Amino acid sequence: MECQLTIALTEQKKEKPASDKLGFGVHFTDHMFVMDYTEGKGWHDPQIVPYSPLTIDPAAMVFHYGQAVFEGLKAYRNKAGEVRLFRPDQNFKRLNRSLARLDMPAVDEAFMIEALKKLVSVEKEWIPTEEGTSLYIRPFVIATEPCFGVRASHTYKLLILLSPVGAYYAAGMKPVKIYVENSYVRAVRGGTGNAKVAGNYAGSLKAQTEAHEKGYEQVLWLDAIETKYIEEVGSMNVFFKVNGEVWTPVLNGSILEGITRDSTIQLLKSWGIPVVEKRIAMEDLFQAYNDGVLEEAFGTGTAAVISPVGEMSWNGHKMVINQSQTGEMTQKLYDTMTGIQYGVLEDKLGWSVKVTE
Template sequence: MECQLTITRTEQKKEKPASDKLGFGVHFTDHMFTMDYTEGKGWHDPQIVPYSPLTLDPAAMVFHYGQAVFEGLKAYRNQEGKVRLFRPDQNFKRMNRSLERMSMPLIDEEFMVEALKQLVAVDKEWIPTESGQSLYIRPFVIATEPCFGVRASHTYKLVIVLSPVGAYYAGGMKPVKIYVENNYVRAVRGGTGNAKVAGNYAGGLKAQVEAKEKGYEQVLWLDGVENKYIEEVGSMNVFFKVKGEVWTPALNGSILEGITRDSTIQLLKDWGIPVVEKRISMEDLHTAYVNGELEEAFGTGTAAVISPVGDLNWNGHQMIINGEKTGELTTRLYDEMTGIQYGEREDKFGWSVKVTE
């Protein structure tokens, strides 16, 4: 791989959106990172260039056979103006796992972290500064070879785009209502559920639409074989506090290995709170609820960090958790995680990567 990164700065900068109009993933910065792959040559021509549309052949294999993987992480600016990334090495490690699953070429993880740091530094003025705001980062790889043969592509493109985003909890952290999905499944073991593959998300949209029609914000996914064991909530990993112990579904080949999930587990263990990774059936969870033992529930992911769950509907059984109020542990995890991300709390794990001093 040719590791000489070139930078071409834009001659016409965009107008930046107002801080109260950011939304999520609707505005994009002045620059992007691109790199190409050619079989026999490897990854080549890494560059930071002005943000612009991609030009692809209509027969590009990504459109027909779905070779597409992506990642999601954020850059944070604290009150002192210092910019940090949160565990970017883990995002590129996971990207390599996704690439391998989809028969796509692996990347140099160390190089990609350094390239990302340079891209964020180039567009650092786009990082919003108000509480809870950040710069969302979307790396992705797509198959670009024009061919209708059902096989892996011989050429690929890696792109990273940046988007300033507003605070996820602009009006304060509020527990969400979740519908337990029984008709559709997100993934099965042996499929692509443990990879961050574009098609996984398209396949989940139908259930999400139907849940919203019922008055719920998201769905709780069950396993695709027995339809009884909990896997994920929406596009997040999920945790339950039961009698002082925290349960989360064990990684089983169909659950995405979330970086926020792993960070949450490490924090809980550091605090001396028991964490159990295991198969969790809806029957067991409902029994815990009936017995008054289900104390808190929350999802973990890049966008929300920690998302409290206040209402679970399973086959008509409504479970109101903690009086539909955000739990003490949920709040503590959110405050600690975001504190580390913004550089405002001690980072004993070495998760925070400085982009600028």
């Protein structure tokens, strides 16, 4: 790969949005990272350039056969002005796993981290400083060769976009209501469920819309074979505190290996809380609820970090968890994870990567 990164700065900077108008993923910074791949040449021409629309052939294979993968992570700026990334090495490792699953070319992970740090440094003034806000980072790769042949593309484009985002819990952490989905499935072992590919999310939208119409914020996905075992909640990994120990679905080939999931498991174990990764039947979780030992439930992911679950609906049964209040352990996980991300708590596990002092 030709690793000489070039930078072209814009002469017309955008007006930055007010901190209370950020939302999620609706504003974009002045610059983006772009790099191309050509078969026989490899990845080449990495650039930081002004944010602008792409010109792409309508026959590009991404539009027809869905070769598209992405990642999501954040940059954080604390009151001292320090800018940090949270475990970016894991995001680029997972990006390569996703690329491999769709027969797309791998990237140089170390180079990508350095390129990302440079891009974030160029755009550091876009990183909001209000509590809970951050700069969302979206690396993605698409197939660009114009061809209707059903095969892997010979050319690709990798981009990184940045978006300042508001506090996920602007009005305080609020537990969500979950609908357990029995008709649609998210993924199957051997498919693409353990890769972060665009099609996984397109296939989830119908169930999500129907859940919203029923008054629920998220869908709890069950396995595709027996529709019996719990897999993910919305686009997040899921955890349950049952009688003092924490259960989470074991990675089985159809569940995304979440970085926040892994961080959560490591934190819980460091606190001496037993974590059990296993197949969790919905019937067993319902039994734990009836026995009064289902104590807390929450999802984990980049956007919310920790999202408490206050209610679940399954086969006509309404399960109210911890009186629809955020549990003590759930709150501690959120406070600890975000404290490390913003650099206000000691990072004993070496997760935080400084971009600027």
